[in-house]
């Protein structure tokens with residue numbers, strides 16, 4: 583009887599001990615996810631800077647509670663503004679998305695190349711940005727998008743893969759643009775609008791303070807914020823506003839990503 587008791591105790595202890603062991607094995611991921619999501623996000627960001635994008639099985643991707651911001655810049659490249667924006671983003675080690683106009687890329691290939699080489703996503707913003715022409719009919723629009731793709735490939739070389747991301751000049755909103763949305767969708771493109779603005783296109787030389795206020799008004803703690811900004815030559819005050827805008831987003835615990843990581 584005593585022998586039996588000892589055996590049962592040993593078995594129970596073994597079960598408990600094995601249980602503890604296996605519990606310890608899963609503990610790190612599960613506990614951190616519940617206890618401190620922010621730490622996990624920070625770890626994930628650290629890891630992302632060292633490695634490629636993690637696979638689906640990668641246990642580090644537990645940032646369900648993280649707020650994500652996608653900074654987007656339209657209407658470049660321009661020598662007076664885009665380069666300064668790239669400098670600021672580099673300083674903060676942040677990647678953004680640039681919706682580039684094809685004919686301006688032809689004029690400033692060096693800036694496009696720098697944008698690409700510094701890890702930003704290059705998206706398509708048509709070849710001319712001429713509303714009358716591009717919105718004349720869906721085929722005009724598609725032709726300009728494809729022409730811009732060819733410009734990108736000729737400047738960025740074989741490393742460049744055809745960008746599937748486009749932004750409609752003025753946005754893709756409204757019933758009238760439905761045939762246009764359908765045409766680009768069938769051609770394999772994904773069009774992206776925005777849900778946050780800085781108002782840098784709502785006037786001439788919009789002050790940095792006003793841009794920050796517009797961002798705060800429209801951000802409203804959104805879990806996924808796509809911020810519309812502009813890097814055309816006249817947008818010097820966007821350069822001036824950018825550090826404060828980034829500092830504010832950091833203070834609100836946002837993680838910065840390019841639209842490559844946007845979940846569709």
Ligand SMILES: [Zn+2]
Nearest residue numbers: 656657751752
């Ligand atoms: Zn535009």
